[in-house]
Amino acid sequence: MISQVAQTKEAISEKRVQILQLDEEFLEKVLSDLQNIRSQIAELEEQEVAAQDRLKRIDIRAPQSGYVHQLNVHTVGGVIAPGDTLMLVVPEDSDLVIESRVQPVDVDQLQVGQDAYVRLAAFDQRTTPELGAAVLNVSPDLTRDEVTGEPFYLARLKILESEMPKLNGQTLVPGMPVEGFIQTGERTVLSYFIKPMQDQIAHALKEK
Missing domain, CATH: 2.40.30.170 (Efflux pump adaptor protein, beta barrel domain)
Known part of the structure; x- marks a missing residue:
C-alpha cells in the first residue's frame, strides 16, 4: 500500500514536470509567433508607406491655386527625373x-x-x-x-x-x-x- 502511494506521488510529480515543460514550450511558441507577426506587421507598414508615396506622386498638386507658367514637360507618359522642374506656378492671389x-x-x-x-x-x-x-x-x-x-x-x-x-x-x-x-x-x-x-x-x- 505504501509503495503504491509512493508510485502515485512520483507519477503526479512527473505529470507536473510534463505540464511545466508543456507550458514553457507553449510560451516559447507563442513568443516566437508573436515576434514573427510583429516582423510581418513592420514589413507591411513599410510597404504601405511606399505605396502611399507612389500614390501621392501619381497626381502632381501645387500648394496653392495659380497660373501655370513655363511648362517644361509636354509628353504623355514621359519619364521625369528626380529634381526636374515640371513647370512654374504663379499664385493666383499673390501680388x-x-x-x-x-x-x-x-x-x-x-x-x-x-x-x-x-x-x-x-x-x-x-x-x-x-x-x-x-x-x-x-x-x-x-x-x-x-x-x-x-x-x-x-x-x-x-x-x-x-x-x-x-x-x-x-x-x-x-x-x-x-x-x-x-x-x-x-x-x-x-x-x-x-x-x-x-x-x-x-x-x-x-x-x-
Whole structure:
C-alpha cells in the first residue's frame, strides 16, 4: 500500500514536470509567433508607406491655386527625373512683381522704396498712362543673360495700389511685358513738358 502511494506521488510529480515543460514550450511558441507577426506587421507598414508615396506622386498638386507658367514637360507618359522642374506656378492671389534689369553702373543709385514708374507694353500706350511703382528689392549679386552673357542686376518693382484704378478694368497677367523706369534723380520742370513729346516720337518710330 505504501509503495503504491509512493508510485502515485512520483507519477503526479512527473505529470507536473510534463505540464511545466508543456507550458514553457507553449510560451516559447507563442513568443516566437508573436515576434514573427510583429516582423510581418513592420514589413507591411513599410510597404504601405511606399505605396502611399507612389500614390501621392501619381497626381502632381501645387500648394496653392495659380497660373501655370513655363511648362517644361509636354509628353504623355514621359519619364521625369528626380529634381526636374515640371513647370512654374504663379499664385493666383499673390501680388504681381515686376522684374527689371539694371545696368551694373546704375546699381549704386538704387535703394528699397525708391520711386519708379512702369509702362505696360501690352496695352495701348495712348490710353494707358504710366503707373507709379516702388523698388521692393535689388539682387545682391550680378546675373548674366543666358544668351548674350551681358551682366545685370535684377530689381523688383511693385505697382502702387493707388495707381491700379488707372488701368480702367484691364487685367494684369503674369509674364506680361512691362517697361520699368527707376527715378534716380530729380526731373526738371522742362522735362515734364518735353517728356510726353519724346514718348510720342519714340512710339511713333516704333510703329513705323
